[in-house]
Amino acid sequence: MKVSIDAERCQGHGRCFSLAPGLFDFDDLGNGVVIGDGVLSDETLELARLAQANCPEHAIFIEE
Amino acid sequence: MIDKPPVEDFATGWDHADAQWVADPYPIWDDLRGRCPVAHTDRYGGGWFPSTHAGVSQIANDTINFTSRTVIINNGRPGEDAMPAPIGVAPPISSDPPFHQIARRLILPAFAPGPINALEPRVRSLCVDLLDRLDGHEVVNGGTEYAQYIPPAVISRMLGFPEADEDLFREFVHIVIGGIDLPEQQRIEEFQPIEEYFTAQIEDHQANPRDDLTSYLLNVEVGGEKLALEHVFGTMILVLIAGIDTSWSAIGASLWHLAKSPHDLERLVNEPELMPFAIEEFLRFYAPVTMARLVKQDMEYLGCPMKEYDWILLGFPAANRDPAAFKDANRFIIDRQENRHLAFGLGIHRCAGSNLARLELRVAIEEFIKRYPRFELADPSAVTWAPGQIRGPRNLPIRILR
Ligand code: HEM
Numbered sequence: 001m002k003v004s005i006d007a008e009r010c011q012g013h014g015r016c017f018s019l020a021p022g023l024f025d026f027d028d029l030g031n032g033v034v035i036g037d038g039v040l041s042d043e044t045l046e047l048a049r050l051a052q053a054n055c056p057e058h059a060i061f062i063e064e
Numbered sequence: 065m066i067d068k069p070p071v072e073d074f075a076t077g078w079d080h081a082d083a084q085w086v087a088d089p090y091p092i093w094d095d096l097r098g099r100c101p102v103a104h105t106d107r108y109g110g111g112w113f114p115s116t117h118a119g120v121s122q123i124a125n126d127t128i129n130f131t132s133r134t135v136i137i138n139n140g141r142p143g144e145d146a147m148p149a150p151i152g153v154a155p156p157i158s159s160d161p162p163f164h165q166i167a168r169r170l171i172l173p174a175f176a177p178g179p180i181n182a183l184e185p186r187v188r189s190l191c192v193d194l195l196d197r198l199d200g201h202e203v204v205n206g207g208t209e210y211a212q213y214i215p216p217a218v219i220s221r222m223l224g225f226p227e228a229d230e231d232l233f234r235e236f237v238h239i240v241i242g243g244i245d246l247p248e249q250q251r252i253e254e255f256q257p258i259e260e261y262f263t264a265q266i267e268d269h270q271a272n273p274r275d276d277l278t279s280y281l282l283n284v285e286v287g288g289e290k291l292a293l294e295h296v297f298g299t300m301i302l303v304l305i306a307g308i309d310t311s312w313s314a315i316g317a318s319l320w321h322l323a324k325s326p327h328d329l330e331r332l333v334n335e336p337e338l339m340p341f342a343i344e345e346f347l348r349f350y351a352p353v354t355m356a357r358l359v360k361q362d363m364e365y366l367g368c369p370m371k372e373y374d375w376i377l378l379g380f381p382a383a384n385r386d387p388a389a390f391k392d393a394n395r396f397i398i399d400r401q402e403n404r405h406l407a408f409g410l411g412i413h414r415c416a417g418s419n420l421a422r423l424e425l426r427v428a429i430e431e432f433i434k435r436y437p438r439f440e441l442a443d444p445s446a447v448t449w450a451p452g453q454i455r456g457p458r459n460l461p462i463r464i465l466r
Contacts, residue, residue, distance in 0.1 A: 011414035014177065014422075018340065029169065030176035030419060053402040054344070056410055 001040040002063045003048040005032050009059035016051040075100035078113050086451045093382040102366050108137050111375030115382040117389035124410040130357035131160050137356045137375050154302035170284055171416055174277055180419040190217050191431040203442045207460035211315035214428055219307045224276025262300055310353055311421045313456020315428045317350035320457045323441045328398045333437045341399045343426050348405035349396050351381035354453045380406040438465040
């Protein structure tokens with residue numbers, strides 16, 4: 001399982017790194033980035049889903 | 065204000081300055097969504113109002129058919145007077161691609177979470193000071209004595225303006241945002257003092273550069289060249305206007321909600337871990353900002369015969385109440401888990417100040433409920449709402465319960 005952000009869609013609303021700071025960070029412009037390789041455990045999957053459900057631009061993708 | 069008759073049917077003659085809309089727009093939007101999802105008006109020279117999440121999203125993401133050249137609806141004929149796209153008067157909000165991205169990238173680093181989070185202690189001590197000043201009052205005005213003071217103090221600090229000028233600031237904001245119904249000539253005249261003040265500040269910063277946003281804008285380079293002074297000026301004005309009434313309205317509306325919802329207040333006081341969800345629900349439910357676009361050319365769009373220079377009033381707050389996009393859309397759910405609200409817009413113009421706005425809103429509410437864990441509206445009928453595209457309570461008397 002893996003989470004990723006589509007940088008073309010991300011506009012920097014900042015919902016992902018606020019809700020799941022262990023999984024996401026921000027760059028100099030304030031856009032979201034995935035920390036590390038984005039591989040998810042059962043626990044972090046929940047958090048990734050929460051971030052996904054709050055992204056107004058639908059920029060977060062989870063491969064299960 | 066020009067005298068206008070009250071609106072009879074919002075589907076064929078909407079007006080966001082109409083008394084009914086100003087007092088309580090939500091039933092109007094619910095009604096429109098059901099029978100006329102893109103409403104029309106002949107006022108302001110002609111315009112359209114999408115009230116569904118789908119309609120608002122589609123137009124917000126369509127920078128081909130719509131321009132951001134003028135985002136505040138007024139009585140001027142935009143095609144003739146406005147500074148041409150793609151730059152516009154206040155980059156990046158009034159800019160279209162491709163210039164928009166250049167203007168936006170310039171300011172984003174200053175508003176990214178890093179620098180903004182660093183402001184938290186300053187915002188907190190500001191809120192604490194304001195509350196200290198109100199100590200012992202039985203009734204405090206959440207609008208004019210609290211919410212109103214927070215954003216100008218923060219913004220003027222960011223721009224590096226004298227703290228003593230904060231009252232002047234709020235006046236400027238009202239001139240621009242409150243003046244939607246004034247004739248064009250009068251608006252230009254009222255803008256004069258703002259122009260003079262900003263010019264003086266720019267000159268002072270040129271002579272004495274310092275570590276603030278104004279100096280940053282004066283010195284930043286694009287392609288090896290500094291920004292044109294009009295660009296610096298426009299962006300400063302934008303930050304002033306975009307950063308004050310907006311956050312102040314969000315703080316006020318959130319206090320208003322808590323004052324009339326004792327159960328939500330009690331939960332927020334006792335379960336601080338709800339705060340991140342509560343903040344987003346305040347923003348969804350009481351989204352204060354509605355922005356405009358102009359139609360670029362005659363076309364049939366969303367089933368409507370749109371004309372060049374027709375206005376589009378982008379109803380982000382209405383989209384946030386669309387049951388097609390939100391479960392129980394008209395219920396305030398303080399711990400709502402799934403919340404893709406559009407309070408900060410959508411697409412390339414996403415509010416550049418959203419990190420700052422959230423910081424101000426969170427800290428303002430945290431400090432208020434810490435000081436006053438129980439309060440209620442002192443006089444619900446005395447609460448007044450600002451007209452226009454930035455909506456929030458202005459007069460907000462709150463009775464403190466001990
Ligand atoms: C709760 C408070 C706020 C709300 C609800 C809000 C809402 C919005 C919205 C909806 C837009 C999109 C405009 C459009 O699509 O035409 C926007 C843009 C913008 N906002 Fe905010 N705003 C708030 C606070 C702030 C603050 C505090 C600042 C800065 C200090 C700010 C600066 C900006 C800027 C610079 C833009 C233009 C971005 C661009 O065009 O790329 N806003 N805001």
